Amino acid sequence: MNRIIYCLVWIFAAVPVIVKAQSPGRADDLQCEHLQNPLGIDNLQPRFSWVLLDDTRGARQTSYQVIVYKENGETIWDSGPIASGDHLVTYAGKALEPFTKYTWKVLLTDKDNHPYQPSATASFETGMLQKQNWKGSWISDGTDIHLKPAPYFRKSFMLGKAIKSARVYIAAAGLYELSINGKKIGDHQLDPMYTRFDRRNLYVTYDVTNELQSGNNAIGLLLGNGWYNHQSTAVWDFHKAPWRNRPAFCLDLRITYADGSIETITSDKSWKTALSPVIFNSIYTGEHYDARLEIPGWNRADFVDTTWKPVIIRSAPSGHIVAQTLYPIRAVEKIPAKAVKKFSDTNYVFDLGRNIAGISELTVSGKAGTIIRLIHAEKIHPSGHTDLSNIDVHYRPTDDSDPFQTDIFILKGAGTETFKPRFNYKGFQYVEVVSSAPVQLDKNSLTGYFMHSAVPEIGQLQTSDLLINKIWQATNNSYLSNLFGYPTDCPQREKNGWTGDAIIALQTGLYNFNGITVYEKWLADHRDEQQPNGVLPSIIPTGGWGYEWGNGPDWTSTIAVIPWTLYEFYGDLKPLKDNYENIRSYVSHINDLYPGGLTTWGLGDWVPVKSKSPVELTSSLYYYADATILAKAAKLLGKTEDENNYSALAEKIKNAINKKYLNTTTGIYGSGLQTELSTPVYWGVVPENIKARVVANLAEKVRKDGMQLDVGILGAKAVLNVLSENGYADLAYQLASRKTYPSWGWWMENGATTLYENWKVDAKNDASLNHIMFGDIGAWLYKALGGIFPDADLPGFKHILLKPNFVTGLSRFKASYYGPQGLIRSSWRQTGRSVHFEVVIPANSTATFYIPREWKLKEASKMPGAPNKDGSYELSSGTYSIQLQKL
Numbered sequence: 001m002n003r004i005i006y007c008l009v010w011i012f013a014a015v016p017v018i019v020k021a022q023s024p025g026r027a028d029d030l031q032c033e034h035l036q037n038p039l040g041i042d043n044l045q046p047r048f049s050w051v052l053l054d055d056t057r058g059a060r061q062t063s064y065q066v067i068v069y070k071e072n073g074e075t076i077w078d079s080g081p082i083a084s085g086d087h088l089v090t091y092a093g094k095a096l097e098p099f100t101k102y103t104w105k106v107l108l109t110d111k112d113n114h115p116y117q118p119s120a121t122a123s124f125e126t127g128m129l130q131k132q133n134w135k136g137s138w139i140s141d142g143t144d145i146h147l148k149p150a151p152y153f154r155k156s157f158m159l160g161k162a163i164k165s166a167r168v169y170i171a172a173a174g175l176y177e178l179s180i181n182g183k184k185i186g187d188h189q190l191d192p193m194y195t196r197f198d199r200r201n202l203y204v205t206y207d208v209t210n211e212l213q214s215g216n217n218a219i220g221l222l223l224g225n226g227w228y229n230h231q232s233t234a235v236w237d238f239h240k241a242p243w244r245n246r247p248a249f250c251l252d253l254r255i256t257y258a259d260g261s262i263e264t265i266t267s268d269k270s271w272k273t274a275l276s277p278v279i280f281n282s283i284y285t286g287e288h289y290d291a292r293l294e295i296p297g298w299n300r301a302d303f304v305d306t307t308w309k310p311v312i313i314r315s316a317p318s319g320h321i322v323a324q325t326l327y328p329i330r331a332v333e334k335i336p337a338k339a340v341k342k343f344s345d346t347n348y349v350f351d352l353g354r355n356i357a358g359i360s361e362l363t364v365s366g367k368a369g370t371i372i373r374l375i376h377a378e379k380i381h382p383s384g385h386t387d388l389s390n391i392d393v394h395y396r397p398t399d400d401s402d403p404f405q406t407d408i409f410i411l412k413g414a415g416t417e418t419f420k421p422r423f424n425y426k427g428f429q430y431v432e433v434v435s436s437a438p439v440q441l442d443k444n445s446l447t448g449y450f451m452h453s454a455v456p457e458i459g460q461l462q463t464s465d466l467l468i469n470k471i472w473q474a475t476n477n478s479y480l481s482n483l484f485g486y487p488t489d490c491p492q493r494e495k496n497g498w499t500g501d502a503i504i505a506l507q508t509g510l511y512n513f514n515g516i517t518v519y520e521k522w523l524a525d526h527r528d529e530q531q532p533n534g535v536l537p538s539i540i541p542t543g544g545w546g547y548e549w550g551n552g553p554d555w556t557s558t559i560a561v562i563p564w565t566l567y568e569f570y571g572d573l574k575p576l577k578d579n580y581e582n583i584r585s586y587v588s589h590i591n592d593l594y595p596g597g598l599t600t601w602g603l604g605d606w607v608p609v610k611s612k613s614p615v616e617l618t619s620s621l622y623y624y625a626d627a628t629i630l631a632k633a634a635k636l637l638g639k640t641e642d643e644n645n646y647s648a649l650a651e652k653i654k655n656a657i658n659k660k661y662l663n664t665t666t667g668i669y670g671s672g673l674q675t676e677l678s679t680p681v682y683w684g685v686v687p688e689n690i691k692a693r694v695v696a697n698l699a700e701k702v703r704k705d706g707m708q709l710d711v712g713i714l715g716a717k718a719v720l721n722v723l724s725e726n727g728y729a730d731l732a733y734q735l736a737s738r739k740t741y742p743s744w745g746w747w748m749e750n751g752a753t754t755l756y757e758n759w760k761v762d763a764k765n766d767a768s769l770n771h772i773m774f775g776d777i778g779a780w781l782y783k784a785l786g787g788i789f790p791d792a793d794l795p796g797f798k799h800i801l802l803k804p805n806f807v808t809g810l811s812r813f814k815a816s817y818y819g820p821q822g823l824i825r826s827s828w829r830q831t832g833r834s835v836h837f838e839v840v841i842p843a844n845s846t847a848t849f850y851i852p853r854e855w856k857l858k859e860a861s862k863m864p865g866a867p868n869k870d871g872s873y874e875l876s877s878g879t880y881s882i883q884l885q886k887l
Contacts, residue, residue, distance in 0.1 A: 023114050025054030025843070027064075027106040029822075030122035033325055034516050034570075040127035040169065040205025042323040044096055047574065049088040050106050050119065051822040052843040057878035058111060059843035061085050065107040068093055070100065081109070085844055087820060088571055088796065098129040099167070099254060127169060127205050127323045134169075134321070136266035140248035141273040142312035145229055148288075150278035150423070151247070153221040153311065155271045156301050159214060162258040166212050168219075169254065171203035173317040174247030175224035175283075175423045180211040182220070182300045188328040189451055190283075190425070193485030193521060194227045196528040196541045197317045198243035202324035203250075212255070219265070220299025223247040224281045224423030227541070228317075232282040232402055235394045236496065241543030248314055250321075272308035274298075278422070284495065285395070285402050286376075287421035291412035292368060326517035327456070329484055331358065331449040337431075340446070341384050345438035349384055350446045354753040355429045355770050357481035357491035358451035360407075361420040364439050368413025371436040376405040376428035378492065378769040386432040390767035391493040405492060425451050427481065427492030427770045429753075452480040458819070459512035461781055464812035467737055468781070470748045475778035478755040479509050482772045486522045486541070490757065490768040496539040497522065500555035500603065501773040504717050506562060508778030510569045511788075511817055519562055523579055526559050530582055534589030552602025552615075553622040554714060559586050560626040564633070570820050571796020576633045583630050584642070590623055591649060597656030599623050605675045605712035606773070607766050609742045609759055613675040617661050618714050621683045624653040628684070632792075654685045662686075667693030674701055675715030681726070682718035695726040702731060709735055709742055709759075717776040724784035727853050729805035732784060736777060737809065744777055786815035786826040787850075796820040800847035802875070804828060806835045806855065806884070821845040833886040834858070840879050847875040851884065858883040 027050040032038055034049065052061055066089060068077040077093020096102070103123045108116040128134060141151040168185065170178060172192055178185045185206050192202040225231060229247055230238035253265040274295065280288040297303045338353030350360075355378055362374060377386035392404040405426045409419040431446055433439075461472050482488040487505065489498040502522075509515045525541050536556040537546030560583045563575035590599055602619035605612060627650040634642035657680065661669045667690050670676035677698040680686050686694050698719070702708075711719055723732035739745040742759035750761045757763075757771035782788050787804030790797055797819040804813075806828055814827035822842030829836045835855070841847050849863075850872045857863065861883035863873045 023054065023110040023116050024056070025052065025059065026117040027051070027108050027119035028053045030104070030106065030119060032104070032122065032124040034514070035325065035327070037123045038325060039125050039207060040167070040203075040323050041124055041325050042127055042129055043325070044129065045091050046124060047088060047090055047572065048104065048106075049820065051087065051820070052108060052116075053822070054110070054116070054843040055878070058876040060111050060877060061108040061116070061844050062111060062113050063109045064089070066104060067107070068102055068104040070102060076102070081107075085798070087844060096126050096129065098126050098133050101125040125205070128203070128321075131319070131321055134250060134252060135264050136250045136252045137268050137313045138248050138250045138316050139267045139271055139311040140246050140314050141309070142314070143246055145244055145246055146231070147246070148231065148280040149275040150225070150281055151223050152274050152276045152295070152298055153223065153249075153271050154218055154299060154303070154305060154308070155265070156216060156218045156303075157265050159212060159217055159255070161261070163209060163212055164256045164258045165207070166209045166253065166255045168206045168208050168251065169203055170206075170249060170251045171201050171321050172223065172247065172249040173197055173201060173243075173245065174228040175226040176249060177222045177224075177422050178206070179220040179299045180208055181213060181217055182297070183211055185211065187330055189331055190226070190329045190423070190484065192324050193326070194541055195525060196243070197228050199318050199528040200320045200322065200524065201316070201318050203321055204324050208253070216301035218299055218301040218303065219251070219253065221249060221251070222276055222278065222422065223249060224278070226283050226423065230282070230284065230543075231280070232284045233396045233398055234284065235396060236494075236539065236543070236545045238284075238543045243317060243543075245317070248317070250316070269310060269313060271311045272305045273311050274308045280402065281421070281423040282402060283424055285404050285424075286406045286408070286426070287424045288408040289419055289421070290410040291417055291419075292410060294412065326485065326521045327454050329451060330454040331451050332454055333450040335448040335450060337443050337446050337448070340441065340443045342441075343384070345440070346435045348433045348441050349380065349386060350431045350433070350443075352429050352448045355427070355477070355481075356448055356450040357427050357770065358425055358449045359421050360428075360431050361418060361447045361449065362409065362433065363416060363418045363445050364411070364441065365416050366411045366413065366435065366439045367437050368411060370411040370413070370439065372409045372411065372439070373403070373434045374407040374409065375403070375432040375434065376426040377430045377432070378428060380430050386430050390769065391427070391490075394493060420449075425484070425491065427490060427768075450480075453483040453485055453518050455483065455513040455515045455518060457512065458514050458817060459782065460816045461786075462814045463785070463810055465737055465810055467739065467745050467748055468810075471736070471744045472778060472781055474748065474752055474754050475508060475775045476512055477753060478770055478772045478775055479505055479512065479778065481754060481770050483509070483515070483518060485518065486525060487518070487772075489773065490771050492770065493768055497525070497541060498539055498555070499536070499551070499558040500538070500606065500713070501771070502558055503555070503561050504713055505772040505775040506565055508775050510565065511779050511782045516566055516570055516572070519566060520575060523559070523562060523575060527579065527582055530559070530585065534585035536586065550603050552619045553590060553599060553626060554602040554604065554619045556586070557622045557626050559583055560629040564629040568790040568792050568795050569797070571798060573636060577637065580633055580637060583626065583633065587626050587630050587646065587649070590626075597653040598660065605714045607758055608675075608712035608715070609710045611673045611675075611710050612712070613673050613679075613715065614670060617657065617670060617676060618679055620653060620657050621679050621685065624650055624657065624685055625683050627653055657685050658687065662690075664690060667697050669694065672697065672701055673710065674698065674705065674719055675711050677701060678711075678715055678718035678722045681722045692726070695722060695728065698722060699728045699731055702735065707734060708738065708740075713773045716774050720777065720780045720784065724780070724805055725803070729784060729852070730808045733807040733809060736780070744774070782815055782817060785810070785813050788815065788817055788824055788826055797824065798845055800824060800841065800845060802826070802839060802847045802849045803852075804837065805852050806830050806837075835884045837882040837884060838880065839875070839882070841875055841877045843877045845877055849873045849875055849882075854887050855884045856887055858885050
């Protein structure tokens with residue numbers, strides 16, 4: 001329907017003049033810095049991208065022209081027609097100015113060099129650009145870090161002229177909720193994103209034009225602790241973080257009047273502060289709110305603040321304040337309680353019916369001073385009460401005033417009251433309400449909110465196997481539950497940015513969600529945390545914990561693997577450029593420590609079923625991957641000497657691995673465990689002439705192990721991929737769709753709606769019920785069954801490696817992936833010994849279709865052109881319907 005509308009608009013617009021015939025279609029989905037119409041960016045050379053809308057066979061662009069304008073119509077960059085099929089370009093015009101809105105459009109030509117319709121215009125707006133453009137001061141209430149109540153801040157001001165536009169720029173150490181004239185600004189949660197606060201702070205930009213009024217106005221701010229002033233105590237020692245201080249903020253409200261003049265209301269000594277009803281808040285444990293302490297109208301212009309205290313001006317947390325240019329955290333989904341169990345008038349347990357990360361909202365009436373505790377848990381006791389024993393194991397409370405995953409709400413006794421925390425999130429399915437006096441609650445009294453970084457969904461998957469569908473959905477639920485401006489391991493017990501978990505789940509995230517902005521932010525956190533010698537901690541960001549445990553190459557290869565994978569998926573070289581020296585420093589440090597090519601540094605195959613593979617093997621494989629990525633990046637960036645040096649290093653590592661662990665006669669690595677056999681193939685160290693034998697040994701080992709997995713997280717990432725990509729797709733599918741222990745399906749059979757941390761559903765340790773570290777299966781479904789692979793030689797799905805597998809036991813499969821070039825769709829229907837395969841290749845892209853082993857084209861299925869020597873076919877963009885039959 002949208003395509004038709006576009007065409008009609010063009011036809012009507014073209015009536016008054018005679019122009020050269022244009023092709024149908026246009027550039028669409030224009031993005032700047034991988035965001036649509038971003039507000040407040042700091043990049044002086046922003047990236048522009050688009051997709052080509054044209055569903056005709058073989059559609060492609062032969063040239064592009066990007067034109068960028070200022071609001072006054074001045075052209076500040078016209079690239080001119082560039083003969084290229086590129087869809088991602090970097091700004092190269094006049095120097096961008098701060099606080100300025102720019103519009104841009106793209107002109108493309110088709111495969112016959114005819115012009116496409118001009119794109120619609122998109123926009124971006126610059127923010128501060130440079131630190132010296134800030135006018136406000138960092139202010140705080142100046143109290144002790146141990147003071148528990150959160151502070152309010154307010155400022156009233158008068159406006160007397162007509163307003164053209166207004167923007168708020170706010171940086172905070174901690175978390176904030178901003179309001180103007182009593183209205184909350186924006187729908188973000190937990191802003192700004194967590195960083196290494198003493199090295200980098202983020203600011204957010206808001207358009208508040210419509211919130212201001214002629215006459216008196218007021219800005220209100222509530223500051224929370226977040227990770228900045230961590231008042232809870234756990235094993236990671238965030239309460240001892242070197243940056244820790246009372247929360248503070250810096251704010252500029254920049255008003256442009258209709259007459260062209262500009263006024264800036266800033267954070268300064270004129271602001272007032274008072275303590276709020278938020279009497280305690282911890283990002284880790286919970287939030288406590290005393291409604292009796294509410295201050296009606298505190299953030300309105302007519303409020304009298306004569307009893308409020310003056311603020312203090314304090315130093316900035318760091319000298320590096322940059323724009324928060326990523327998808328924000330939002331309360332994305334509202335989830336009503338599925339059931340409630342009443343134990344008494346003072347005790348209820350609510351069940352959301354699914355495990356989420358987020359918060360709960362309670363609506364209740366009761367006597368003033370009634371204390372209500374909301375205990376959030378993933379599971380319940382047989383008695384029906386909440387059970388936190390699987391998630392509170394690393395909490396080290398000093399007293400009973402800060403209960404784990406528990407909000408406390410004290411009623412003011414004025415009719416119906418509602419409580420929803422502002423500065424916290426939890427991992428939970430159940431909420432137990434315990435009150436100090438009777439209250440009457442029903443199923444509608446409590447609602448859950450699923451919170452996460454609001455990354456757009458770009459992947460869809462459906463199969464004839466309901467179990468596989470559940471696994472895919474549970475994987476996505478766990479992935480999103482662990483995305484809060486950085487990837488985490490779990491949303492309850494830790495909330496830590498474990499690097500190893502992120503490597504495992506990376507491709508799953510990128511096939512299903514547009515997550516590049518979050519990963520680029522997290523890579524900046526890596527750069528902030530890296531030691532001068534190249535060492536990275538195992539959790540990022542960190543207050544200091546993790547540099548001496550868990551941070552070997554099997555975990556902290558994130559510094560190399562993430563930029564390379566982003567390059568493969570988006571065709572964007574910037575993450576590799578930004579992190580090149582960091583990768584090089586990291587790899588060089590490992591080489592200094594382990595000059596022989598093998599390293600024992602790492603955690604190894606974490607949480608295995610029963611067999612543990614040698615750490616030296618798995619860590620050395622990741623070390624090899626890092627060196628290989630570094631050599632490839634050096635080639636892309638024109639660093640020939642580095643390319644040669646690190647290619648040689650990668651070869652040395654590979655040879656050392658194979659010399660020690662590979663029996664070339666038998667094709668067995670180590671003792672022949674599943675992880676030992678699969679990970680060398682996955683990371684590409686197996687000699688080509690012996691690869692088939694190694695994979696055959698893996699398949700045989702799986703059969704000998706009872707057709708079940710015997711791996712931890714490193715092996716779980718490798719086994720399915722290696723089997724399906726080397727002729728054993730049916731076996732891989734049997735593992736993926738298995739319903740008995742140990743398997744993903746075993747979790748589903750036991751009622752899981754997210755992925756677990758342990759193969760055992762009744763595990764005593766490592767027992768979180770919402771972990772992402774076994775989550776690579778979400779990517780495997782797109783690759784093994786849909787056959788959708790990026791091609792590093794033509795990244796960003798400019799060329800697709802199309803390698804589907806029509807596995808026994810699955811009759812229907814459908815996957816779609818909206819990549820950088822547009823929509824890719826792969827679907828098939830299997831009947832008897834025949835398969836009907838349909839594929840959509842987006843405009844400006846091509847694919848190589850590899851016919852699976854044991855299958856051939858039916859005579860009636862016509863393919864464009866002759867087959868390649870290996871039997872594959874080259875496909876241009878368009879829709880294809882292919883008939884195959886089993887040999």
